[in-house]
Amino acid sequence: MENNPEKTSPHHKEPELLIDDSDRYSRLRLIGWWDQDKIANAKILVVGAGALGNEVLKNLALLGVGQIHLIDFDEIQDHNLTRSVLFRAHHAGRSKAEVAAQMATELNPDCTIIAQHGDVLTDIGLGLIRDANLVICCVDNREARLWINRMCWKANTPWIDGGIQEINGVAKVFMPPHGSCYECAMTENDYRLISLRYSCPLLRQEDLQQGKVPTAPTIASIIGGLQVQEALKLIHDLPAAVGKALVFNGAANRFYQTTFPPREDCLSHETYEDLIELPLSAQKTTVKQLFEAIARSDSTPPSAEAKDYRLLLDRDFVTELTCRSCDSTKRIYQTLCKVGSSDGLCERCSEPVSPNTTCEITSDSNLTDRTLSQLGIPNYDIVKVNSGEENFFVLLGEDAATAFTANTK
Numbered sequence: 001m002e003n004n005p006e007k008t009s010p011h012h013k014e015p016e017l018l019i020d021d022s023d024r025y026s027r028l029r030l031i032g033w034w035d036q037d038k039i040a041n042a043k044i045l046v047v048g049a050g051a052l053g054n055e056v057l058k059n060l061a062l063l064g065v066g067q068i069h070l071i072d073f074d075e076i077q078d079h080n081l082t083r084s085v086l087f088r089a090h091h092a093g094r095s096k097a098e099v100a101a102q103m104a105t106e107l108n109p110d111c112t113i114i115a116q117h118g119d120v121l122t123d124i125g126l127g128l129i130r131d132a133n134l135v136i137c138c139v140d141n142r143e144a145r146l147w148i149n150r151m152c153w154k155a156n157t158p159w160i161d162g163g164i165q166e167i168n169g170v171a172k173v174f175m176p177p178h179g180s181c182y183e184c185a186m187t188e189n190d191y192r193l194i195s196l197r198y199s200c201p202l203l204r205q206e207d208l209q210q211g212k213v214p215t216a217p218t219i220a221s222i223i224g225g226l227q228v229q230e231a232l233k234l235i236h237d238l239p240a241a242v243g244k245a246l247v248f249n250g251a252a253n254r255f256y257q258t259t260f261p262p263r264e265d266c267l268s269h270e271t272y273e274d275l276i277e278l279p280l281s282a283q284k285t286t287v288k289q290l291f292e293a294i295a296r297s298d299s300t301p302p303s304a305e306a307k308d309y310r311l312l313l314d315r316d317f318v319t320e321l322t323c324r325s326c327d328s329t330k331r332i333y334q335t336l337c338k339v340g341s342s343d344g345l346c347e348r349c350s351e352p353v354s355p356n357t358t359c360e361i362t363s364d365s366n367l368t369d370r371t372l373s374q375l376g377i378p379n380y381d382i383v384k385v386n387s388g389e390e391n392f393f394v395l396l397g398e399d400a401a402t403a404f405t406a407n408t409k
């Protein structure tokens with residue numbers, strides 16, 4: 001080995017490593033691959049502010065993640081206090097998302113945390129998913145996970161799922177559009193359990209939440225920590241457990257991994273590419289105005305005419321409720337998952353009613369004068385419009401600038 005006088009000289013000194021104790025991230029910066037700027041510039045959507053969501057949000061705040069959008073439709077109850085590190089007794093009755101955001105901001109004011117009291121199934125647009133560096137899922141039902149999976153695939157955004165029960169748990173990492181996804185790993189039993197929601201078509205999300213999953217705070221800490229650790233890897237472009245389930249058996253203290261093979265016929269593998277961004281708003285723009293704006297766009301082929309357009313809805317839309325017993329009909333105009341079980345009985349004869357739904361709006365429909373939000377399309381969404389054999393993907397861009405920086409309650 002060559003003798004290097006600079007290294008062997010008794011007067012040679014290694015560069016000094018200075019630690020600034022006034023820098024709250026100084027100990028984190030000691031990690032060789034750590035880049036605090038990447039973390040500060042990260043945008044993360046967290047879905048769910050229960051026990052798991054509390055742990056994830058706490059960790060993201062301690063790390064100094066720059067922008068976090070948190071959504072949850074639930075309110076705090078006393079039983080949440082045994083498993084949710086950010087909640088206190090005096091928070092009872094308040095929005096989980098709002099309280100969790102407030103408490104996490106107190107942990108680290110460097111973080112901008114936007115609280116949205118809403119439902120991920122109806123209130124999050126694909127534009128927000130597309131802007132996020134990644135999505136962390138902390139929900140407790142398969143339907144929401146499947147919906148998040150499909151949204152992330154359409155928007156080409158990585159997401160990390162977490163699930164806990166008693167003292168067992170699992171974390172899964174997915175990287176659209178490559179490899180397997182959540183639906184690829186779904187079993188017949190998973191589909192059966194999701195279909196139970198549709199066996200009673202008028203069953204709102206809060207009605208589904210009656211059967212809660214029992215969990216301990218310890219497993220929430222373990223799986224929430226795994227989710228954020230995998231998020232750190234993705235933010236730093238390090239290898240992560242993509243397409244794998246990280247499973248922890250708390251009873252046996254065993255940890256193992258499984259890999260999900262991709263399914264060629266998976267319904268979730270659709271990515272919205274070649275977006276047409278238009279300065280439109282779901283709150284203000286009617287279907288007719290959307291069609292006209294697409295026809296005027298430079299990105300639209302001259303052969304495509306507004307009269308041939310069809311707006312393809314991601315969410316089933318209820319136009320009326322029909323009673324088969326007395327043939328009465330009630331117009332309702334609402335997204336299916338927002339129609340509650342209280343609407344499920346006929347006002348005339350008290351017999352069960354059936355919803356008449358649609359998933360597309362044509363140019364000659366009587367619904368074209370309704371705004372996109374009235375048809376269940378959230379702000380800053382990406383809508384799919386068909387013309388013959390061609391599909392257009394339109395980003396409703398009017399709210400783009402405020403998606404991660406303004407309160408969306």
